[in-house]
Amino acid sequence: MPFKTPFLAGALAALLMPAMAQTAAPVVRDEFFWLGEINKATAVINTDEGLLDKSMTPRIAAGIAKVLQDGAQPKAKRPSTVITFEPLLIEAAGQDVTLLHAGRSSQDMHATYRAAILRDGLLDLAEQLNKTSGAMVKLAEKHAGTIVPNYTNGVAAQPNSYGHYLLGHAAGLERDAQRIRETYARVDRSPMGTTVLNGTSWPLNRTRMADYLGFAATVDNAYDAAQISSADEPVEVGAVLTSIALHTGGFIEDVMSQYSQSRPWILLQEGGGNTYVSSAMPQKRNPGLLNNTRRDASQVIALAMVPLLQAHNLPPGMPDAKEVKSNGEMVRSTIGVLRQWERILGAMVISPERALEELNSDWTASQELADVLMRKHKLPFRVGHHFASEVVEYAKAKDIKPLDFPYAEAQRIYADTVKGSSYAQVLPM
Structure with a gap:
């Protein structure tokens, strides 16, 4: 967003940029960093909006820049609250810096x-x-x-x-x-x-x-x-x-x-x-x-x-x-x-x-028996499911793997499953 007063752009940037460029180290975006960003933005916006006397702005901006530069030094303290950050601003720029506190609070x-x-x-x-x-x-x-x-x-x-x-x-x-x-x-x-x-x-x-x-x-x-x-x-x-x-x-x-x-x-x-x-x-x-x-x-x-x-x-x-x-x-x-x-x-x-090998050692595809019987031969799913369940139970009792299951036994189990019903009496697959 452009400045309403053009000279402020250069003046404030000259004062605040050193605080952002004093080190090549990665910026730590902690509470201290954001308190600095808030104060910088307040100085710029309130001056431009006429809420802060522009004659005071350079000194206030210089104070903000000093606090941020000091906080960027190795092992420096980086206050994380308004009430611990503000005394540093006052020390750097005097009591007038609290004019930034218009309409703000912790x-x-x-x-x-x-x-x-x-x-x-x-x-x-x-x-x-x-x-x-x-x-x-x-x-x-x-x-x-x-x-x-x-x-x-x-x-x-x-x-x-x-x-x-x-x-x-x-x-x-x-x-x-x-x-x-x-x-x-x-x-x-x-x-x-x-x-x-x-x-x-x-x-x-x-x-x-x-x-x-x-x-x-x-x-x-x-x-x-x-x-x-x-x-x-x-x-x-x-x-x-x-x-x-x-x-x-x-x-x-x-x-x-x-x-x-x-x-x-x-x-x-x-x-x-x-x-x-x-x-x-x-x-x-x-x-x-x-x-x-x-x-x-x-x-x-x-x-x-x-x-x-x-x-x-x-x-x-x-x-x-x-x-x-x-x-x-x-x-x-x-x-x-x-x-x-x-x-x-x-x-x-x-x-x-x-x-x-694990799949072929167990009956994990047995549902497909019921699905194929229903899809291709119209056998109700629950009837086909019962048939498949009986096949698996017989196979596990006899230790028979899916690839080795005798077709004759499948025919016998199917016939027993549908006996006395109106469904096809011979295994249709």
Whole structure:
């Protein structure tokens, strides 16, 4: 947005740019950073809007720049609240610097930096989720033709393409991505200018402030801005993180079930921190990466519950659920879990031959008997299902594998199944 008074653009930029360019190190976008951004934006906007005497602006801007330069030094203190940041401004620019506090309070300023920091976290989360999803889709493409057992209720149920299975998990992650986008839109609203509870008589340009701070919109209701929305946001983010953690744990446990078998069809590539050798049993290769990722996913769920429990049964305005540190930790932990999941996908070793061997050793395709009899021969599904069930029961009692089952026995079982009914008395397949 252009300055109304052209000379201000150059004057303020000359004073404030050193604070942004004094180091080549990555900018830490913490509370201190955002308090600086809010004060810089306030100096520019209020001067341009006629709310701050332009004769005072250079000294105030120089004071802001000094505080930010000092805070950027190694091991420097970086105050995280308005009441600890403001004394540094006063020391650098005198009491006149508090003229910036027109229509502001700790309530809207803290709510603003909480939203901004949470917004940054959601962007980092979305980036890693995209990488993990991409790795999953790539692996699915590689194994589109790999047929493996799938399980329901912990029991081998049906054969499936491993690629199709992975795309099912990718669909779950896509819903997580949708949730991130939806949550981001609600977080990406500026509370600045709402003051405490009911707004201010100062004619602040809230839209311009939101634009300067990179927000897409403003929070409409002043009471909502710092009292309700600021507590809602971490709770909603926690729900998104919980979904990601649950998807992670479900995938890992499906892989882990193979490690209980003597001849699994899917394992992690050994070494490289993926597995480790037992200290006592030389034959064991423990899946450390899987165990650690599952543990960390469970930790995410625990962390995501914190703002929910903190906000529970409290009146609006309490700070319990709004802490930047704990709310940031739950997001960072989830990013770490997704990074580990991406690593798991790159380390998986799948044996199509062993998977097919397991399928051929069990009756996971038996439902197809009932489906074919109904689709091609109009036999009601439940009748066909009963026939298939009897075949499986007989086969397991006699230790007969699917490829070895005698057709004569199938004919006999079918005849017994439909005896006395109006359906075809001879097995029609």
